[in-house]
Amino acid sequence: MRQFLKYFFASLLGTIIGLSFTFFFGIIMLASISAAVSKSKSKKDVKPNSVLELRLDYDIKERTSTNPFENFGFSFDMKSHVGLNDILKNINEAKEDDNIKGIYIDVSFMTAGQATVEAIRKALIDFKTSGKFIVAYGEIITQKAYYLASVADEIYANPVGFMDFRGFGSELLFLKGMFNKLEIEPQTIYAGKFKSATEPFRLDKMSEENREQVTFLMNDMYDHFIQNIS
Numbered sequence: 143m144r145q146f147l148k149y150f151f152a153s154l155l156g157t158i159i160g161l162s163f164t165f166f167f168g169i170i171m172l173a174s175i176s177a178a179v180s181k182s183k184s185k186k187d188v189k190p191n192s193v194l195e196l197r198l199d200y201d202i203k204e205r206t207s208t209n210p211f212e213n214f215g216f217s218f219d220m221k222s223h224v225g226l227n228d229i230l231k232n233i234n235e236a237k238e239d240d241n242i243k244g245i246y247i248d249v250s251f252m253t254a255g256q257a258t259v260e261a262i263r264k265a266l267i268d269f270k271t272s273g274k275f276i277v278a279y280g281e282i283i284t285q286k287a288y289y290l291a292s293v294a295d296e297i298y299a300n301p302v303g304f305m306d307f308r309g310f311g312s313e314l315l316f317l318k319g320m321f322n323k324l325e326i327e328p329q330t331i332y333a334g335k336f337k338s339a340t341e342p343f344r345l346d347k348m349s350e351e352n353r354e355q356v357t358f359l360m361n362d363m364y365d366h367f368i369q370n371i372s
Contacts, residue, residue, distance in 0.1 A: 188241040194232065198290075199251040202226055202258050226258055233265040237272045244275035247294065249287035250303075256363075259286050263370075266293045282306070285367075292371045310364045312356050318346045 206225035224232070236242040245266070252259075266276060270293070278291035281303040288305060291297045299305065321328060321343070330340035338352040348356070 188239055190241050192242050194236040194242050194245045196229065196233075196245060196247045198247070198249060198254060198262075200253070202229070202254045226261060229262060230265045233262070233269050237269045237274070242274070244277065245269060247276065247278045247291065248280070249278055249283060249291045250281040250300075252284060252287040252290070254286070256286060259290050263290050263293055266290075280305075285309075289367060289371060310360045310367070312360055314342065314348060314356075316342050316346050318342070318344060 200223045203223070203225045204227065206223075206228045233245070236245060247266075254262075270276060276294040277296050277298070278294035279298045279300075280287055280291065281300040283291070283299060283303065283305040285307045288297075288307065328343040330344050332340045335349070335351040336355055338349065338355070341349060341352055
């Protein structure tokens, strides 16, 4: 009986300690989330002669997330990334704010999609109608990053950085060979020569018609890209 009570109270003590730890951990987590949400919602006062800084070295979502648990981790890093909607909103507000004299863009390690870059670039072009300056800086400058930075009045590169400018390309994945080895026969339906959606399942390389239309698309996009830079 004495041995039973010994283990019982030891287990009870361990349970109490565990529950206490969980309770205090939960309080800390909720306090961190509350502070992060309050900080994100708070309106910051802009001092005279300020510069809006844009850092775009992350995967830019269409909209800023309102989920307080999205970036929760054991590191307690509650930093949330600004979505495209708020980036465009901030650029427009900076255009009208007399306390903001210009925009500084860090285009290093930029991974945003071409459509996102296009939207931000158009907003920056509109910002320039205010007569305010835009300065861009980069360490590793991809061609999309340079496309965005080309709207700036000045572009600076890190002396030991580099720029990657290689033009546009397209890669297609073909699965016919794999299906043959697995003895799988896809049933595809298509009509006409320029219907390429089913080609990965029925061919092992691009058809001439598909190559023609993909090349036309790439050339058209690249012409737009080069003309805007120039």
